[in-house]
Amino acid sequence: MPWWSWILLWLALIAVSLLCYVLLGVRLFRKFMATVRELSAAGERLGHRTHRPERPDDDGESPVKVFGAAVFASPEQMRHDYVTAKASRQEVRRQKRVKRKAERGQPQSLHDIDFS
Numbered sequence: 001m002p003w004w005s006w007i008l009l010w011l012a013l014i015a016v017s018l019l020c021y022v023l024l025g026v027r028l029f030r031k032f033m034a035t036v037r038e039l040s041a042a043g044e045r046l047g048h049r050t051h052r053p054e055r056p057d058d059d060g061e062s063p064v065k066v067f068g069a070a071v072f073a074s075p076e077q078m079r080h081d082y083v084t085a086k087a088s089r090q091e092v093r094r095q096k097r098v099k100r101k102a103e104r105g106q107p108q109s110l111h112d113i114d115f116s
Contacts, residue, residue, distance in 0.1 A: 070078055098112050 073081075094112055098108060101108055101112075
């Protein structure tokens with residue numbers, strides 16, 4: 001094997017390796033740009049959300065909760081909110097249970113009957 005064939009062989013190997021590196025770089029760049037586009041689109045979607053301040057609803061009952069307001073609220077206020085929300089959920093479940101049993105003609109439980 002002549003000496004110049006070794007030079008050609010090494011040049012071909014180096015060219016193929018550089019070609020692989022360039023193709024991998026292009027692929028990596030395209031994936032990076034797709035990720036940036038997705039993050040930008042997600043930022044746009046999240047950016048359009050508006051935070052409403054706490055104010056009474058149309059019926060004037062409870063204020064609208066702002067996301068993250070619990071961080072700055074007092075523990076007593078948060079405990080009160082938790083207890084009232086829990087009682088409200090229990091009452092809704094009780095009303096559904098009473099309605100379901102009434103529709104099926106089943107006897108009502110004594111603790112489900114509202115005496116007031």
